Amino acid sequence: MGLDALRAFLDAEFPQVAEDLELLDVSPMHLVMRALVHDRHLRPGGTVSGPSMFALADVAMYLAILAMIGPEALSVTTNCSIDFMRKPAAGANLRAEARLLKLGRALAVGDVLIFSEGGDDPVARASLTYSIPPAKG
Amino acid sequence: MGLDALRAFLDAEFPQVAEDLELLDVSPMHLVMRALVHDRHLRPGGTVSGPSMFALADVAMYLAILAMIGPEALSVTTNCSIDFMRKPAAGANLRAEARLLKLGRALAVGDVLIFSEGGDDPVARASLTYSIPPAKG
Amino acid sequence: MGLDALRAFLDAEFPQVAEDLELLDVSPMHLVMRALVHDRHLRPGGTVSGPSMFALADVAMYLAILAMIGPEALSVTTNCSIDFMRKPAAGANLRAEARLLKLGRALAVGDVLIFSEGGDDPVARASLTYSIPPAKG
Amino acid sequence: MGLDALRAFLDAEFPQVAEDLELLDVSPMHLVMRALVHDRHLRPGGTVSGPSMFALADVAMYLAILAMIGPEALSVTTNCSIDFMRKPAAGANLRAEARLLKLGRALAVGDVLIFSEGGDDPVARASLTYSIPPAKG
Numbered sequence: 001m002g003l004d005a006l007r008a009f010l011d012a013e014f015p016q017v018a019e020d021l022e023l024l025d026v027s028p029m030h031l032v033m034r035a036l037v038h039d040r041h042l043r044p045g046g047t048v049s050g051p052s053m054f055a056l057a058d059v060a061m062y063l064a065i066l067a068m069i070g071p072e073a074l075s076v077t078t079n080c081s082i083d084f085m086r087k088p089a090a091g092a093n094l095r096a097e098a099r100l101l102k103l104g105r106a107l108a109v110g111d112v113l114i115f116s117e118g119g120d121d122p123v124a125r126a127s128l129t130y131s132i133p134p135a136k137g
Numbered sequence: 138m139g140l141d142a143l144r145a146f147l148d149a150e151f152p153q154v155a156e157d158l159e160l161l162d163v164s165p166m167h168l169v170m171r172a173l174v175h176d177r178h179l180r181p182g183g184t185v186s187g188p189s190m191f192a193l194a195d196v197a198m199y200l201a202i203l204a205m206i207g208p209e210a211l212s213v214t215t216n217c218s219i220d221f222m223r224k225p226a227a228g229a230n231l232r233a234e235a236r237l238l239k240l241g242r243a244l245a246v247g248d249v250l251i252f253s254e255g256g257d258d259p260v261a262r263a264s265l266t267y268s269i270p271p272a273k274g
Numbered sequence: 275m276g277l278d279a280l281r282a283f284l285d286a287e288f289p290q291v292a293e294d295l296e297l298l299d300v301s302p303m304h305l306v307m308r309a310l311v312h313d314r315h316l317r318p319g320g321t322v323s324g325p326s327m328f329a330l331a332d333v334a335m336y337l338a339i340l341a342m343i344g345p346e347a348l349s350v351t352t353n354c355s356i357d358f359m360r361k362p363a364a365g366a367n368l369r370a371e372a373r374l375l376k377l378g379r380a381l382a383v384g385d386v387l388i389f390s391e392g393g394d395d396p397v398a399r400a401s402l403t404y405s406i407p408p409a410k411g
Numbered sequence: 412m413g414l415d416a417l418r419a420f421l422d423a424e425f426p427q428v429a430e431d432l433e434l435l436d437v438s439p440m441h442l443v444m445r446a447l448v449h450d451r452h453l454r455p456g457g458t459v460s461g462p463s464m465f466a467l468a469d470v471a472m473y474l475a476i477l478a479m480i481g482p483e484a485l486s487v488t489t490n491c492s493i494d495f496m497r498k499p500a501a502g503a504n505l506r507a508e509a510r511l512l513k514l515g516r517a518l519a520v521g522d523v524l525i526f527s528e529g530g531d532d533p534v535a536r537a538s539l540t541y542s543i544p545p546a547k548g
Contacts, residue, residue: 238396259375
C-alpha cells in the first residue's frame with residue numbers, strides 16, 4: 001500500500017485519531033508520521049501525555065505493517081515496551097519514525113523513535129510486537 | 138494518602154480522565170481501580186484500545202506511588218512494558234490491580250494486571266518504572 | 275508433566291545449567307525454582323550478574339510452559355522485559371517464582387519474581403513471551 | 412575513553428567474558444562489538460542461547476556508556492527489554508551495534524541490534540536502561 005491508500009485506510013478505520021495524524025512518508029519497512037498536538041494530549045506542565053505517545057507509536061507501526069502486507073490481515077498488538085526519555089517541547093508537534101525489523105508469517109517486530117518536531121534528540125522510543133492472523137484460505 | 142485524598146487528587150489533576158476512573162481500594166504497595174469503558178475507548182470490533190489500557194495501567198501505578206510518598210513528589214513514567222494477552226470482553230468495564238515492587242529514593246517499579254470485570258483471566262499486564270525527583274530542601 | 279518428569283527433562287536437555295538449578299515446586303500455571311549461586315555467576319562486588327538472572331527467569335518460565343503442554347512442543351522465547359530492582363544478597367542463592375498468565379495456541383505469556391533466598395523483597399522481575407510452534411499432524 | 416582504554420577495561424573488569432568479546436568500533440554514542448560463539452553458548456539445535464545474547468547486548472551498551480562518561484561512574488542495568496526475532500546462523504559469530512539515545516545525569520537509555528556475522532537481518536534487538544550513580548564530590 002502506498003501513501004494514498006494508507007491515508008484512506010487511516011481515515012476510514014481510525015476516524016477518532018485520523019484528524020491528528022499526518023502520514024509523511026512510507027517506504028519498504030519504514031514509515032514516518034506526524035502527530036498534531038492539541039490541548040487534549042497534554043498533561044499538567046504542558047507536556048504530551050504518555051498514552052498519546054504510546055498511541056502514536058502503535059499507529060505508526062501498525063500502518064508500517066499494513067503497508068507491507070495489505071489491509072486484509074488485521075494484525076494485533078501483543079507487546080509494547082516504551083521508554084520516555086525527555087520531556088517533549090511545549091507547543092511542538094511530534095514526529096514518529098517507525099522501522100520494521102521482522103515481518104514473519106505470525107509475528108512482526110519493529111521500533112519507533114519519537115521526536116518533538118525541530119528537535120534532534122528523541123523524546124521516546126518504543127519497540128512493538130504484532131501478531132498476524134493466518135491468512136484465510 | 139488514603140482513598141479520599143487520592144480521589145480528590147485525581148479529580149483535580151487529571152480532570153480529562155477522572156470521570157472514567159473509579160478508585161476502588163488502596164493499601165500499602167497495592168491499589169485497585171475501575172475504568173468505565175465508553176465508545177471513545179473502543180476500536181473496530183468493540184474491543185478496548187491499547188492506549189486506553191496503557192493509560193489505565195499508568196494512572197493506577199502513579200496513584201499507588203502517590204499513596205506511599207504523597208502528592209508533592211511528582212514522579213515521571215520512564216518505561217512501560219505492556220503485554221496485551223486477550224481481547225477484553227465487549228461491554229464490560231476494566232479492573233486494574235497495581236502492586237509496587239520497589240519504592241526507592243530515585244526509582245519506583247511495579248506491575249499491573251488488567252481484567253475485564255467479571256473475568257478471571259487478565260487481558261493485559263504491564264510493568265512500569267517511574268523516576269522520582271529529589272525532594273526539594 | 276510433574277516434578278520428576280521436569281527434572282529429568284532439565285537434566286537431559288539443559289546439562290550446562292541443570293546442576294545449578296533445583297526445581298522446588300510445580301502446580302498448574304506456577305513453578306518455583308532455586309538457582310545455586312557460584313563464583314562464575316558473580317560480577318565485581320559480589321552481586322549476581324544480570325545474564326544469570328535472565329537465564330533463571332527464562333528457564334523457570336520455559337519449564338512452567340512445558341509442565342502444561344508437555345515436552346514435544348518446544349517453545350521459543352520471543353521477548354523478555356526484565357527489571358533489576360535490588361542488589362542480590364551476597365552469598366545467597368536465588369529463588370524464582372514463575373506464573374503463567376496466558377497459555378494460548380500460539381503464544382504463552384508469564385512473569386517471574388526473583389528473590390535472594392531469605393529475603394522478602396524481589397531483586398528482579400521479568401515478563402516473558404514464548405512462541406509455541408504448531409503441533410505436527 | 413577510546414578503543415584501547417575500553418579494551419583494557421574489559422580485560423580487567425570482565426575477565427570471564429572478555430576472551431569471547433572483541434571491541435570493533437567506538438564513536439560518540441555508538442559502539443560495535445563482536446561475540447565469538449563457542450559451544451558453551453549454544454542451545455540444542457546449534458542456536459545461540461538467549462542469555463548469551465542478553466549478555467552481549469548488556470556489555471555492549473555498558474561500554475558505550477563508559478566510553479562517554481569514563482570508568483569511575485559504574486552504571487547499573489535497571490531494565491532490559493529484548494526481542495528474539497530470528498534464529499542465529501549456526502557457526503557464525505555475532506555482531507552487536509549499540510547506540511545511546513539518552514545520556515542523562517541519572518539515567519542512560521539505548522538500544523542494540525544483534526546480527527549473525529554475514530547476515531543483514533537482525534536476530535535480536537534490545538533496549539536497555541542504566542542508572543548512573545551520583546558523582547562523588
